[in-house]
Amino acid sequence: METETGxxxxxxxxPYLFLAPGLAMxxxxxxxxxxxxxxxxxxxxxxxxxxxxVGLDNYRRAFADPDFWVATGxxxxxxxxxxxxxxxxxxxLAVLVRTKIPGIGFFRxxxxxxxxxxxxxxxxxxxxxxRSDGLVNTVFQRLHLVSEPVPFLxxxxxxxxxxxxxxxxxxxxxxxxxxxxALGNVPATLYEAAALDGAGPVRRFFSITVPQVKPMMLLxxxxxxxxxxxxxxxxxxxxxxxxxxxxxxxxxPFLIRQVGLGxxxxxxxxxxxxxxxxxxxxVFSLLGRRLSKGDER
Amino acid sequence: MTRSNPTRIAVALLxxxxxxxxxxxxxxxxAGDAKEAERTGRVAGRITFRTLQLKxxxxxxxxxxxxxFEKQYxxxxxxxxxxxxxxxxxxxxxxxxxxxxPDVVNLSTDSFQLLGDRGMLADVAQLDGALAKEYVPGAxxxxxxxxxxxxxxxxxxxxxxxxxxxxxxxxxxxxxxxDRPPTGVExxxxxxxxxxxxxxxxYSAFMADPKGRLPGDWQKMGIPILSEKQDRFTFDTDKAVxxxxxxxxxxxxxxMPKESLLKSDDINQLYGGGKIVFGPGSPGFVKDIKQNAxxxxxxxxxxxxxxxxxxxxxxxxxxxxxRKDTEHLDAAAEFAKWVTNGPNQVEFxxxxxxxxxxxxxxxxxxxxxxGDGKDAETLARAVGADQLKTAALDANTPxxxxxxxxxxxxxxxxxxxKGEQDPRTAVQKxxxxxxxxxxxAAEK
Numbered sequence: 001m002e003t004e005t006g007x008x009x010x011x012x013x014x015p016y017l018f019l020a021p022g023l024a025m026x027x028x029x030x031x032x033x034x035x036x037x038x039x040x041x042x043x044x045x046x047x048x049x050x051x052x053x054v055g056l057d058n059y060r061r062a063f064a065d066p067d068f069w070v071a072t073g074x075x076x077x078x079x080x081x082x083x084x085x086x087x088x089x090x091x092x093l094a095v096l097v098r099t100k101i102p103g104i105g106f107f108r109x110x111x112x113x114x115x116x117x118x119x120x121x122x123x124x125x126x127x128x129x130x131r132s133d134g135l136v137n138t139v140f141q142r143l144h145l146v147s148e149p150v151p152f153l154x155x156x157x158x159x160x161x162x163x164x165x166x167x168x169x170x171x172x173x174x175x176x177x178x179x180x181x182a183l184g185n186v187p188a189t190l191y192e193a194a195a196l197d198g199a200g201p202v203r204r205f206f207s208i209t210v211p212q213v214k215p216m217m218l219l220x221x222x223x224x225x226x227x228x229x230x231x232x233x234x235x236x237x238x239x240x241x242x243x244x245x246x247x248x249x250x251x252x253p254f255l256i257r258q259v260g261l262g263x264x265x266x267x268x269x270x271x272x273x274x275x276x277x278x279x280x281x282x283v284f285s286l287l288g289r290r291l292s293k294g295d296e297r
Numbered sequence: 298m299t300r301s302n303p304t305r306i307a308v309a310l311l312x313x314x315x316x317x318x319x320x321x322x323x324x325x326x327x328a329g330d331a332k333e334a335e336r337t338g339r340v341a342g343r344i345t346f347r348t349l350q351l352k353x354x355x356x357x358x359x360x361x362x363x364x365x366f367e368k369q370y371x372x373x374x375x376x377x378x379x380x381x382x383x384x385x386x387x388x389x390x391x392x393x394x395x396x397x398x399p400d401v402v403n404l405s406t407d408s409f410q411l412l413g414d415r416g417m418l419a420d421v422a423q424l425d426g427a428l429a430k431e432y433v434p435g436a437x438x439x440x441x442x443x444x445x446x447x448x449x450x451x452x453x454x455x456x457x458x459x460x461x462x463x464x465x466x467x468x469x470x471x472x473x474x475x476d477r478p479p480t481g482v483e484x485x486x487x488x489x490x491x492x493x494x495x496x497x498x499x500y501s502a503f504m505a506d507p508k509g510r511l512p513g514d515w516q517k518m519g520i521p522i523l524s525e526k527q528d529r530f531t532f533d534t535d536k537a538v539x540x541x542x543x544x545x546x547x548x549x550x551x552x553m554p555k556e557s558l559l560k561s562d563d564i565n566q567l568y569g570g571g572k573i574v575f576g577p578g579s580p581g582f583v584k585d586i587k588q589n590a591x592x593x594x595x596x597x598x599x600x601x602x603x604x605x606x607x608x609x610x611x612x613x614x615x616x617x618x619x620r621k622d623t624e625h626l627d628a629a630a631e632f633a634k635w636v637t638n639g640p641n642q643v644e645f646x647x648x649x650x651x652x653x654x655x656x657x658x659x660x661x662x663x664x665x666x667x668g669d670g671k672d673a674e675t676l677a678r679a680v681g682a683d684q685l686k687t688a689a690l691d692a693n694t695p696x697x698x699x700x701x702x703x704x705x706x707x708x709x710x711x712x713x714x715k716g717e718q719d720p721r722t723a724v725q726k727x728x729x730x731x732x733x734x735x736x737x738a739a740e741k
Contacts (some may be wrong), residue, residue, distance in 0.1 A: 131556050133554075242559060242708055246711050262699065264734070
């Protein structure tokens, strides 16, 4: 039936019609690969051969594999260090760049620049900065702060720290924009009232700014947790394809790639590690949910 | 913005992120032996031809070869597709799984092994009995498969030999005679030690790059990589421990750039900047240095590769495989033979720093001309071609030394070279890990 505006009345399936293309894409490119990964994790599949069912063998192997525990430890450590930095530092930066001083626009743009730079370019620049004959070591040695170059890239622990620094540096501008949006929604009257009551800038920050942007902090924490658990590029570019000396700086995605790729790639085992990474991510998801529920109460 | 919105978005994003973090990792499917095509005696039909990263630099050359073939065989049509190097093997795997391999496909050593082992390639020796004598023996032999007799599963195409390149001036500064370069691994290490002592930390001798050095260095030292039956690794020997000890000592003495233990992709930059004495062992590199660092090029000396006890280099030819179940076997086979014939390979070698695997092509005077013996590029071409004539398969990386085996060995070596692990333990652990991977591959 046609209305006065000439539009046809919608039928019950109209919304589903609109949903269908998106749903099809998600099913094809996310859900099905995920289901496929779950299935593969219970098989001994290799790159060019569908495997046979091996039960929980791949999972048992993972738990007995020292490489898996090193990678899990590194991933969790990465998350534990990077997430707090990426929740707090961009907030401080956002508060700073909201200050009305001449030329602040330049700084806002400058802080955002690393976000639009490609991860490979960023990695290469940092490699030049951190290598044993790079900028930092040259400066340190000229100032006689160290006698031997600091092994930023050739020691597993230092390599992990270097990669964390790159991740945080690259994420600062990105999350700063999130906080700028959130800060824009905080009513100015709250600050005025607090100022009238005699609250100083520090008090205003902790009593008004932080509570007002707390939901955004949760969002930033969640987003940065996801990227921290999936970190690969920084370590690959800084530490080479072995993932640091002896593979000591490998994270879970790094291990998945190493196990699953190549013509001898063990797709089944790599899928099992992927599922374990998924479960790890889920744990942090539930933690985030609990935190947000507590917040709502 | 309400309070709950970001929270909801956060939870949704986390779930989606978790899902996506795992979703890219699955691969399934299998590929069995393909049904064999038969010759009809008629070179006709439309065939697909896939090359590895030849566009746009060699578009005119390849198209010229195709046009000439189509002129010779008017009933045949060649559809050419060029795929970038990045992800080439992955695409090949995906196509093999989907039964969508091209009729004629450019294969590297590892992709040849993969498709050949799975019975996806036609036996070209059977297609043309007289073909063998057209190619350099080492190249022809490379495309045989263990346990398959005299069958050969690809047409050898272009080859890149290993040579030795070094900075003559820095070599002399270390008190070494540039006209007497090292020929064995131990001798190479001795040179490196003297270079490190003379450099005062301003430059290094060579790239540590254990992944690139192994198992080649061990083969050149006469270390048995595999048992006679080729069913287990046997490199855990005193000689291998000696290799690790030397590497560790040289690394500590600054004979190698520190980061080269993990990465070796900056060797051209380091050599071009006079920061390293031994350059990469490929003739193509000499051409790059000529273009990008003429001052260093003038100091570059070229010699035969370090071959140690073997006395010859290995051979790694690019090849053209024929899809076993191609619909136009005659056209595909004739075309692959056409592309890899002497004149076409020589013409290709004049355009790029590569060498023909075709015996007639390699005998072309272009490859024996040493000029006045002073120009590094000309000399590199002649030295490389000379080495190819005696190249043999025993210097090649064994197929059992997969990328994963290489990674596992290299991880132990890196720890030992850095001094985090005793060299003997490192070699032991490396062999254990390599044998575990080999056994797992054999089981499945």
